[in-house]
Amino acid sequence: MTADLNLQKPSAGARVWATSLWHSLQSVFSPRFMFGFVLMLLLLAFGFLGPVIFNRDDPMEFVGLLYDPPSEEAWLGTDNFGHDVFTQLMYGTRTSIVIGLIAGSVATVIGILIGTVAGFQGGMVEEILMALTNIVITIPSIVILILLSIAFKTRSIVGMGVIIGVTAWPWTARAVRAQTSSLRTREHVDVARLSGTRTLSLIIWEIIPYMLSYIVMAFVLQLNSGILQEAALSMLGLGIDRGVSLGIMLQWALLWESVRTGAWWAFIPPTLFLTLIAFSLLLLQSSIDEIFNPRLRRS
Amino acid sequence: MKVRSTIAALLGLLLILSTAAPLAAQEEALPRNETLYVAGMQWGPFSTFNPLSPNPTWPSNGENEYLYETLFAFNIATGNLDPLLAKELTVVDASTLEVTLQDGTAWQDGTPLTVDDVLFTYGLAQDHDDIDYVPFWSYVTEMTATGDRTIQIKLDPARLNIGLVKRYLSNVHILPQHIWTERAEGDTALSQVVDETPVGSGPYKVLDYSIERIALERNDDYWGEPIFGLPAPHYIVHPIFESNDAGNLALQRGEVDLSQQFAPQIWKMWEDDGLPVGAWFTEEPYHIPGNIPLLHINISRPGLDDPLVRRALAYSINYAQIAATAMSRYSIPVQPSLIIPSGGEEKYFDADQVAELGWEYNPEETRRILEEEVGATKGDDGIYVLPDGTRLGPYTILASFGWTDWQTAVEIAALNATEAGIEVNTEYPEAPQVIERRNVGDFDMLIWTHAGATPASPWQRFRDALDIRDVPDFGGVAYWNWNRFSHPDVADLLDQVAAATDEEMQKELYSKLDRIFLENIPVIPLMYRPLEFYEYNETYWTGFPNVNNPVAPPMHEEAGVEVLYVITPNE
Numbered sequence: 001m002t003a004d005l006n007l008q009k010p011s012a013g014a015r016v017w018a019t020s021l022w023h024s025l026q027s028v029f030s031p032r033f034m035f036g037f038v039l040m041l042l043l044l045a046f047g048f049l050g051p052v053i054f055n056r057d058d059p060m061e062f063v064g065l066l067y068d069p070p071s072e073e074a075w076l077g078t079d080n081f082g083h084d085v086f087t088q089l090m091y092g093t094r095t096s097i098v099i100g101l102i103a104g105s106v107a108t109v110i111g112i113l114i115g116t117v118a119g120f121q122g123g124m125v126e127e128i129l130m131a132l133t134n135i136v137i138t139i140p141s142i143v144i145l146i147l148l149s150i151a152f153k154t155r156s157i158v159g160m161g162v163i164i165g166v167t168a169w170p171w172t173a174r175a176v177r178a179q180t181s182s183l184r185t186r187e188h189v190d191v192a193r194l195s196g197t198r199t200l201s202l203i204i205w206e207i208i209p210y211m212l213s214y215i216v217m218a219f220v221l222q223l224n225s226g227i228l229q230e231a232a233l234s235m236l237g238l239g240i241d242r243g244v245s246l247g248i249m250l251q252w253a254l255l256w257e258s259v260r261t262g263a264w265w266a267f268i269p270p271t272l273f274l275t276l277i278a279f280s281l282l283l284l285q286s287s288i289d290e291i292f293n294p295r296l297r298r299s
Numbered sequence: 300m301k302v303r304s305t306i307a308a309l310l311g312l313l314l315i316l317s318t319a320a321p322l323a324a325q326e327e328a329l330p331r332n333e334t335l336y337v338a339g340m341q342w343g344p345f346s347t348f349n350p351l352s353p354n355p356t357w358p359s360n361g362e363n364e365y366l367y368e369t370l371f372a373f374n375i376a377t378g379n380l381d382p383l384l385a386k387e388l389t390v391v392d393a394s395t396l397e398v399t400l401q402d403g404t405a406w407q408d409g410t411p412l413t414v415d416d417v418l419f420t421y422g423l424a425q426d427h428d429d430i431d432y433v434p435f436w437s438y439v440t441e442m443t444a445t446g447d448r449t450i451q452i453k454l455d456p457a458r459l460n461i462g463l464v465k466r467y468l469s470n471v472h473i474l475p476q477h478i479w480t481e482r483a484e485g486d487t488a489l490s491q492v493v494d495e496t497p498v499g500s501g502p503y504k505v506l507d508y509s510i511e512r513i514a515l516e517r518n519d520d521y522w523g524e525p526i527f528g529l530p531a532p533h534y535i536v537h538p539i540f541e542s543n544d545a546g547n548l549a550l551q552r553g554e555v556d557l558s559q560q561f562a563p564q565i566w567k568m569w570e571d572d573g574l575p576v577g578a579w580f581t582e583e584p585y586h587i588p589g590n591i592p593l594l595h596i597n598i599s600r601p602g603l604d605d606p607l608v609r610r611a612l613a614y615s616i617n618y619a620q621i622a623a624t625a626m627s628r629y630s631i632p633v634q635p636s637l638i639i640p641s642g643g644e645e646k647y648f649d650a651d652q653v654a655e656l657g658w659e660y661n662p663e664e665t666r667r668i669l670e671e672e673v674g675a676t677k678g679d680d681g682i683y684v685l686p687d688g689t690r691l692g693p694y695t696i697l698a699s700f701g702w703t704d705w706q707t708a709v710e711i712a713a714l715n716a717t718e719a720g721i722e723v724n725t726e727y728p729e730a731p732q733v734i735e736r737r738n739v740g741d742f743d744m745l746i747w748t749h750a751g752a753t754p755a756s757p758w759q760r761f762r763d764a765l766d767i768r769d770v771p772d773f774g775g776v777a778y779w780n781w782n783r784f785s786h787p788d789v790a791d792l793l794d795q796v797a798a799a800t801d802e803e804m805q806k807e808l809y810s811k812l813d814r815i816f817l818e819n820i821p822v823i824p825l826m827y828r829p830l831e832f833y834e835y836n837e838t839y840w841t842g843f844p845n846v847n848n849p850v851a852p853p854m855h856e857e858a859g860v861e862v863l864y865v866i867t868p869n870e
Binding site for chain 2: 060061062065066067081237241242254255256257259260261
């Protein structure tokens, strides 16, 4: 009997997800979603395929001198080193998105882990985990980020993503904990529990699928936040050691006074791309919210 | 530019905001046509006006001559010592100097400034080891008054070095004995004394100070009026900016009249914007070279221990690109010499020798040396391997994080070298880490300067680059010669040139030292930088010296005080 019930568990979760997805697809092609989706695709293509399409394989190559204006050779001029800004922009976009993806993934996974365990177990475990979460929330994340960044002798792309991710999970954890507390009293969870399902399986198959929409939205927000946090850290000189990101481009543009010297090509492109990335992700996030939240869709 | 230091400074700034508020409230508005606004000589809030402090507040820092004065003022345009508190320096014999004070010297409180004050000030370094001119007494055995206005200095015959002693005669601020005697006898170390009400001998007194500015007021009873006249500005204000860009923007707007800040592409202010802004030169390099950022090579590293490999590396670097980007065209492409080919050192520069033994950007020559002279072969990855199997790289160049001109320079050098077949990366730790690793020799390569243009240069630069004496082996803390270069002829040549008084002899000896450098290449000069950046805006003041009007040197410290006597309000 227990074995039978266990076999049904995945299909029950999957059914809910499939039903939800089916209803959601009706809104998938809303103009807002499409705009955000296409914009993000273009940005991804620019960052990941651009270097191949435009045959720019080295963002660190010197093609000119200090702040050469846009020309046929350097479409967006050169930066303070004499690097081609257009090439830097492609590689910078790629780096920023990769760091954002790593940071978003780390923050979301930690948030889900702590939130679900706290919400499902309750009692002392919940108290301890939520106390930890609240402590981390009270410390401004930028301070922790700065301290962590200084502590590491070298900062790689993965390292930066992890550093940002481990400071960004608390809000996800709190929200997931609240949802889990509500979900754990649902009937299907009780049935699964009575059938002897282990806690981990309960969380994976009976809790998480019911808040998948929230997790997806949280991940998109964390991705956005991760990209902006990377830019903020790089502006403070705490970015990756080697390579280029949008934040590092802005940092050098700031240090070398591109605004005062009129070198708009050094600071406007990275600023614009950061804005476009954030804009497209927010559009996607709000569209996904509409997809999963029927009340919003009706309105 | 040092971001992490800035963050710490900002946190400190927030902390003292409340306590400093009353001071800020006392600031008085000063008439603009009587006030000269300056920038780039004070970062952060007031600490002390004690010139013996390791970090005094402007104008007690460096060799500024507004408040406290030195005996002589070094002039970078001529390489000479200009008179200030003293009017004459006489070389009596090879080991005796005589200093004659100006007539009528006095402190701002009316007390006469006498030879006793001078002897007292230098004498402090005999009893207090926390003063930075303690080494003066390593070269001087005796300093005595030989008259009301004359002082005799006996040099140590075993360590004759007139240049270095001259340096100390132009960078030690003379202190009033009647005020500092009590402090010298107190329990507090002299370098730790907090001086808030300084009494100097200079043409300016402190008017007020706050977290936003330091203001000076002209001392109309200045002792030097009969000799120099009075400086034109009634007030000098140094606003305390958070960063270079804020100060440069203020210069551009005319809110600052005279600046000592690195301002990239300064020429755009007059060429593109038509502003009344200027530097010493109206075209490249805009500033007088005053120092040489050097690529220090660890000559104990496999591969880099071969002078031919170092020569190949020297040929691979694009010095013109470095001058045009890292130094914003403020440097002519550097000459392969430890002598700056302009200003006071120009007379020692041996152009023929440099042409014969030097190098320039030429990757083909790098290839030729490595393949034909060294016998290296290029691997599939484009990096050369020596006959003994040593791969040329990866090596790492260290530069301090946030020191943007240096970071840019080493980025270019690393890329050039790698393209030429010597794999070089860059690493940017914080400045204290770089200094620590520099001192113990824990680096492949790093960028740093040796001594700039001073009365003791280029002797001090050759000593720093080539002299192994007093330098511990790798692992010990070295204050110069960080790559532990040694050569059997260097010590004798340095001692001879330090004691030489004949210019021809000096030139010959410096040429020999430069030849040792050129043949061994323990360091590679990357670019020049000015001793001080000198930029002005003539919206409110006019007549600033420049190459077409060289009535004072392009400096702020030392003889730069002469600028104040030649400018006039812009009517």
